Amino acid sequence: QVQLVQSGAEVKKPGASVKVSCKVSGYTLTELSMHWVRQAPGKGLEWMGGFDPEDGETIYAQKFQGRVTMTEDTSTDTAYMELSSLRSEDTAVYYCAIVGGYFDYWGQGTLVTVSS
Amino acid sequence: EIVLTQSPATLSLSPGERATLSCRASQSVSSYLAWYQQKPGQAPRLLIYDASNRATGIPARFSGSGSGTDFTLTISSLEPEDFAVYYCQQRSNWPPVCTFGQGTKLEIK
Numbered sequence: 001q002v003q004l005v006q007s008g009a010e011v012k013k014p015g016a017s018v019k020v021s022c023k024v025s026g027y028t029l030t031e032l033s034m035h036w037v038r039q040a041p042g043k044g045l046e047w048m049g050g051f052d053p054e055d056g057e058t059i060y061a062q063k064f065q066g067r068v069t070m071t072e073d074t075s076t077d078t079a080y081m082e083l084s085s086l087r088s089e090d091t092a093v094y095y096c097a098i099v100g101g102y103f104d105y106w107g108q109g110t111l112v113t114v115s116s
Numbered sequence: 117e118i119v120l121t122q123s124p125a126t127l128s129l130s131p132g133e134r135a136t137l138s139c140r141a142s143q144s145v146s147s148y149l150a151w152y153q154q155k156p157g158q159a160p161r162l163l164i165y166d167a168s169n170r171a172t173g174i175p176a177r178f179s180g181s182g183s184g185t186d187f188t189l190t191i192s193s194l195e196p197e198d199f200a201v202y203y204c205q206q207r208s209n210w211p212p213v214c215t216f217g218q219g220t221k222l223e224i225k
Contacts (some may be wrong), residue, residue: 035214045152045160045203047214059212062117073147095159102150102207104171 004096004107007104011113015111017084020110022096024077033099038092039109046092048081050099086114090095118142120204120217123212128225135191137220139204144184148207151180151189154219155200163202191222199224 007021018053024032035050049060049070058070069082091114098105119142129135139149147167152160160195162171165178177192191198204217 035182043214044219045154045205047216052212053210054209061213097159102162102165102205103152103160104162106161109159 002105006107006110009111016086018112019082020094022079022105022107028089029072029077035097035099036081037095040092047105088114090114122220124218126221128223129192130225134195137189139187139217141185145206147183149187150205153200180219
């Protein structure tokens with residue numbers, strides 16, 4: 001059974017960057033396709049991007065291109081999502097999720113608050 | 117980009133009643149559509165994939181139907197734990213993107 005454990009809540013100032021981690025257990029990261037989804041307070045789900053096994057590359061939603069970087073450390077089975085140039089609208093819960101066609105397994109979420 | 121529109125935004129029903137939630141795509145997604153349930157403070161949970169297949173461990177009272185642009189999630193007899201927000205989601209191969217509907221809140225009447 002796959003388990004995803006994310007890093008703790010963060011408070012950042014506008015213009016800063018944040019890096020959220022997602023530790024995988026039960027499988028190795030190389031066997032999985034990791035994606036990231038965020039949810040602003042009281043709002044819906046927004047896909048940010050993830051690993052596309054079809055071509056072996058990471059794809060980003062157009063909205064976040066140039067500002068988000070998703071990486072993996074296969075030695076520790078940990079995935080990372082870094083979002084830069086933060087603004088207040090980036091305040092949200094950020095989820096990692098395993099995609100096997102659909103979002104099958106989810107992390108518990110990491111609240112990122114952007115405030116001056 | 118494919119847009120998913122869910123209706124209604126809010127659905128007020130009583131336990132034991134039947135719930136019917138709708139998801140409409142701006143263009144055909146074939147059967148590549150999923151439904152998720154999200155309760156307050158929790159991550160979403162996959163309920164239905166490929167429009168009509170129940171995910172592992174999902175009770176039989178949940179069913180999905182549809183193809184192309186119109187999809188339905190039906191909960192045959194509502195249990196107290198079913199009151200939550202439901203999202204539909206599609207995946208396209210090219211461009212390889214995912215989109216979610218805006219959600220339907222199922223609340224106790």
